[in-house]
Amino acid sequence: MLVLGLDTCCETCSVAIANDKNLLIQTSTNKHKKRSSEIIIKQIKNILNFSNIKVSEIDFFATTVGPGSFTGTRIGISIIKALSQSLEKKCIPISTLECLANNITWENFLICPTIDAKNDYVYSCFFKRKNKTLVKLEEENIISLSALTKKINNYENKIIFISDEALIYEKLTNLKISNAIMAPFLINSGLASSVVQLSLDKITNNKTINYNEILPLYIKNCYYEN
Amino acid sequence: MAKNLKKNNVLALNGELGTGKTQFVTGIVKKISPKTIVSSPTFVLLNEYKGEIPIYHFDVYRTEACDFHFQELIKEYFSNNGICIIEWANKITKILPSNCIKIEIKKNLSKGDSFREITIC
Numbered sequence: 001m002l003v004l005g006l007d008t009c010c011e012t013c014s015v016a017i018a019n020d021k022n023l024l025i026q027t028s029t030n031k032h033k034k035r036s037s038e039i040i041i042k043q044i045k046n047i048l049n050f051s052n053i054k055v056s057e058i059d060f061f062a063t064t065v066g067p068g069s070f071t072g073t074r075i076g077i078s079i080i081k082a083l084s085q086s087l088e089k090k091c092i093p094i095s096t097l098e099c100l101a102n103n104i105t106w107e108n109f110l111i112c113p114t115i116d117a118k119n120d121y122v123y124s125c126f127f128k129r130k131n132k133t134l135v136k137l138e139e140e141n142i143i144s145l146s147a148l149t150k151k152i153n154n155y156e157n158k159i160i161f162i163s164d165e166a167l168i169y170e171k172l173t174n175l176k177i178s179n180a181i182m183a184p185f186l187i188n189s190g191l192a193s194s195v196v197q198l199s200l201d202k203i204t205n206n207k208t209i210n211y212n213e214i215l216p217l218y219i220k221n222c223y224y225e226n
Numbered sequence: 227m228a229k230n231l232k233k234n235n236v237l238a239l240n241g242e243l244g245t246g247k248t249q250f251v252t253g254i255v256k257k258i259s260p261k262t263i264v265s266s267p268t269f270v271l272l273n274e275y276k277g278e279i280p281i282y283h284f285d286v287y288r289t290e291a292c293d294f295h296f297q298e299l300i301k302e303y304f305s306n307n308g309i310c311i312i313e314w315a316n317k318i319t320k321i322l323p324s325n326c327i328k329i330e331i332k333k334n335l336s337k338g339d340s341f342r343e344i345t346i347c
Contacts, residue, residue, distance in 0.1 A: 070301070118321075119324070218298065
């Protein structure tokens with residue numbers, strides 16, 4: 001069983017292939033000065049060539065569906081939809097915040113992944129590890145950094161922030177929350193490895209969907225209500 | 227003003243109909259990309275002018291431009307290493323970056339039809 005997963009929602013574009021036991025190959029490139037659409041197709045072709053796998057041998061296609069970049073999200077989803085439809089395979093949508101949180105394996109921490117939403121807002125969602133399983137504590141949301149600081153001050157646990165962008169790390173550090181630490185900075189490691197790992201669980205539990213059911217996860221800021 | 231503009235600058239341009247917002251943009255583009263033809267993006271919502279620094283010329287007068295998805299798309303242009311100029315920017319104040327340059331153009335008919343008062347901050 002082979003699953004191909006990609007992420008174009010965040011600062012780093014990445015693609016990975018896994019079988020039911022191992023991550024076989026992953027490639028990631030920062031979007032610096034380029035667009036995801038220029039990078040991602042080349043990355044997909046390269047990893048298929050390099051690992052001697054034909055695209056028709058892939059059983060499932062997975063992608064992050066957001067939250068994250070507006071256009072980035074659409075690029076990843078379009079590619080996975082096209083591959084899934086043409087090869088008649090199922091797809092798997094994965095949240096970017098869950099992918100970030102998945103990189104933290106330590107228990108006893110409140111895990112807080114954050115993705116830039118511009119103008120001092122971030123997308124975030126609290127998780128924790130319980131007996132090695134990643135547990136989601138709330139729905140993905142958009143929140144200002146000041147509101148996030150207040151929200152976190154109500155937790156007594158140690159908190160670990162994780163993001164894939166240097167700018168957000170800087171802003172989080174400047175919040176000076178006393179019981180918070182920053183996770184090792186994943187500057188170029190990409191999220192596709194988490195995409196495929198989280199997909200394995202969904203495949204086992206039959207939570208895969210058809211190409212025409214996959215949708216971006218856009219979270220509306222409350223200021224749009226006015 | 228055009229001489230001092232840099233990548234990722236956002237200009238929020240406001241003024242009533244006929245005050246010359248698109249003319250203002252024409253002047254700026256003339257300095258940065260001299261051979262480019264500027265037109266009003268009222269219907270297309272966005273014109274992109276290529277050059278040493280790309281210029282993204284928006285017009286958000288129409289309600290479609292105030293739609294959530296389009297505003298999310300506009301936000302991405304702010305950090306795309308170009309200069310963004312947004313006509314009728316007061317319709318989308320919530321998404322404008324805090325360091326945007328605000329420009330207001332007003333007529334003053336007591337001083338003549340072609341007189342304009344331009345405030346920049």
